[in-house]
Amino acid sequence: MREQSHRLAEGGRIDRATPLRFTFNGRRYGGFAGDTLASALLANGVSVVGRGVKYHRPRGIFSAGSEEPNAVVQLETGAHTLANARATRVELYDGLVATSVNCWPSAEYDFAAALGLLSPLLPAGFYYKTFKWPASLWMTYEAVIRRAAGLGRAPDGPDPDRYDKINVHCDVLVVGGGPAGLAAALAAGRTGARVILADEQNEMGGALLDGHDEIDGAPAQDWTAEAAARLDAMDEVRCLPRTTVFGYYHHNFLAALERVTDHLGPQDAGVLPRQRLWRIRARKVILATGAIERPPVFAGNDRPGIMLAHAARTYVNRYAARPGRRAVLFTNNDGAYRAALDLRAADVEVAAIVDTRPEPTGDLPAEAESADIELIAGHAVVATHGRKRLSAIEVMALGDGGGQVSGEARRIPCDLLAVSGGWNPTAHLFSQSGGRLRFDATGACLVPAVAAQATRPAGAGNGTFALDGCLAEGWAAGAAAAAEVGSRARGRAAKAPGATVTPEEPPGDYGVVPAPGHPEGGPKHFVDLQNDVTAADIALAAREGYGSVEHLKRYTTLGMGTDQGKTANVAGLAILARLGGTDVAGTGHTTFRPPYTPVTFGALAGRDVGALSDAARRTPMHHWHERAGARFEDVGQWKRPWYYRHPGEDMAGAVERECLAARNTLGIMDATTLGKIDIQGPDAAELLDRVYTNAWSKLEVGRCRYSLMLGEDGMVMDDGVTARLGRHHYLMTTTTGNAARVLAWLEEWLQTEWPELRVYVASVTEQWATITLCGPNARRLLAEFTGDVDLGTQAFPFMAWRAATVGGIAARLFRVSFTGELSFEINVPARYGLGLWTAFMNAGEKYGITPLGTEAMHVLRAEKGYIIVGQETDGTVTPADLGMDWIVSSKKDFIGRRSLGRTDTARPGRKQLVGLETEDAALVLPEGAHLVENPGQEPPVPTIGHVTSSYHSANLGRSIALALVKGGRGRMGEAVHVALEGGAARAVIRDPVFFDVQGSRLHG
Amino acid sequence: MLLIPCPWCGRRDESEFACGGEAHIARPADPDAVSDAEWADYLFMRTNPKGAHRERWVHVHGCGRWFNVARHTVTHDISAAYKVGEKPPGDAS
């Protein structure tokens, strides 16, 4: 570990008593508590921290805040790793490990920098032009580009950290803890209003931490500490440091990310979460979000050692880190002179101040001159030198209103160029909230204009840059917001904090700084440092017709990096405006979208991961199934036994065994998951008449009926059996996955269209366990368990139900069947489900009772040509398409009936349900495969339908399939071809019922 | 995220609700009396206004009730929430 070569001996808000070690790109360095990774790197004289994404030119630390485009690092390793962390916002902790992204093999020796030589081949729209068509070219380039262009790597394992979410309400949310935000929070807080003050930095103070202003006659940092302490002491005020409000949504709903323990490094088993997502509903919002300095756009402006002026000032003042030894300031405004003065105070030699304005006459320029700093007015930086670190700049005189440079170029050696093109209010949240921005010509920046919600911008974020204005505006906003929510201060009146500020002259022109020679052929003027977008790229895009701001953004990728162009966008707009002979008010701006800074997926997911990501529903017999070797499938949230694997069996063997048992002796199935809806009321039958395709009034108590439910568009939505339990009492069953949807459907119609119907619907799915016994021995086994009901086919026919005692339990028996076998569904209160199931298994041993999974059930029903909603139907299928007209009443109205007569619904040639028999009996077609008439014809070959269900049937000794085929019922016996990978298979269209066509087993 | 005033429960986050689209679309009393085009209009066609809009919401993760909301589609200002069967405020018809 070497000495911190660029660390000042004293000053700054770092704790020299707490030294820290860290590793960057494999080298070990030292820093102090209070450093950011960026300040620690600068203190160690590290100049290159990354490479440009397109040309792989070396890049250095450019800013000291969230806007950082260059110093984007990979933090930590393995599962803990975080891609795209901004070194300027990473608080240093002991043992921190970071690496540059986008460099290979290293930031300093980058192989792909050779690409820089190819830069004429990488113009704007390069991706559009090269990779659109044909696809093969894209395939060729993709691997190369992806390797070279990626930013960061994903973790290599599940996230080991915990994340929390919290919901809060408040009267006033203050975003930003700088002078305006602190004043606002104080003014609102003293009224007793519920206030939240959030700031992204580790301590409150904002830009006050970077300089040496005075407030109320005292050092501003003392005032800040006192203000923070006073806020902490207010019961209803909550201060959230390290918290970025990143999204402003409807109705004053805002989201914030609190980095709870990030500054401590990876924690193994801490009590605290790594991060916390705050979901805040605020009655009033004050946006004291500050401003972001923007760079002038000049030739060679991306070299390491070129940095925003305020950032240079921040590094010497706040972090006691010298970003260079010999500096030049390049500016168009007075404020940046403070950087030159502070750098000099920190023993950085200031070689010159280059000001684009012809005659800077403000107090700060005067102060600089009286401090014997050379002021080169009316000049611009036209070139920079140095490979891995700036070594010199060249300046020339500006003429033609700033549009041209002329005269001799003067070379000034320096290793730091502090730049300033003025400031942009951080209007991201204001714009996200729906607020309108206006272009302020004086500051050449976008400023909040018209709020769309209960929002008050204040301070620099509102275009009020001077400290006295920030304090006054923040205080007024806080007081007004509190008053609006009915909160008023008691006790003696308080006064807004005040400050005396040095007045500043208006800034000069903002846009591209000219360079000698052709503007597009010379050295690059970078606009977007992170995405390597140059002024020439913008000019090219405009020439090629991408002149609207939204098109420009997508064509050039301007502002589309992880920094979202915080230092680039306004420059890009200014350039585009000038090309079009207008200003930014004319071009407009792109949409500001959340998040303001990147948010981890972990924080958004919170605790809703792994087993908690969704509820799992299990039947009372679930553990029995597990012990019996069941493999489960998810049906909605339900876990259903898919098949029961015996030792030595594969899935096909298990399904075959189950299917044969059901037809030859006795199967048992857990059908608990079928949706069950209890319907009661005098108008229950009327409701059923309206939602089902067939008629219900004449169904007797004790009987059941199968039916289809349609959408209002006439398409099949669900099917199921409904039983009449009593005069005004029905039990409807639905498919497992549709239970909630059908209940909601009934509720919707009852509440919105038919409030006059006297009927109630309620889900009873989980109140009942349902066991299905099916097969030739079903009645025999059931008879052993019940003595109070005649199970004979005369007394208890198919599609009837009986109340009975089964194994001593009050039960409902339904004689219904989904397999085509003699079948009983036994419903008992859920708590008896497992007991009865076990009793059936024990007593059924003599019949070879066999549990059936859903796969066997699907095969058995397909043998009978029974549909599954969602498999044979897809929202475009009518009852007639399924050959189920027999179930559709023509004597009453019901939901969807009118649509069945629409021209498209009734047209000939619609796809109809048929069976398919493959020529090769062993071939099981893939579900979803398309049917064609002539596979040999020139592509494109038209499809005439597709396979909806396909299985091997052990009972038939061959494969079977169901399909939807255009005009299918008119094609019986026709041969078709099934398009498969690597060829086509022949199959014959047939009736969909493959087994027991007469239905004798069902009724036996 | 909208803050929706359920007429039964009070103001709740949008995530507790589901939107049922445009409100006050009457189902033809006698579907056979309307033409295919009129039926299709009822089935498929919805207004998409930039401005005042009335829409149906259901408080799925709450009371389960359907109700109507008058919302401005640009400002998202909710000027009223009213029960099924009630007239929208300001509607004299």
Ligand SMILES: [Zn+2]
């Ligand atoms: Zn409610």
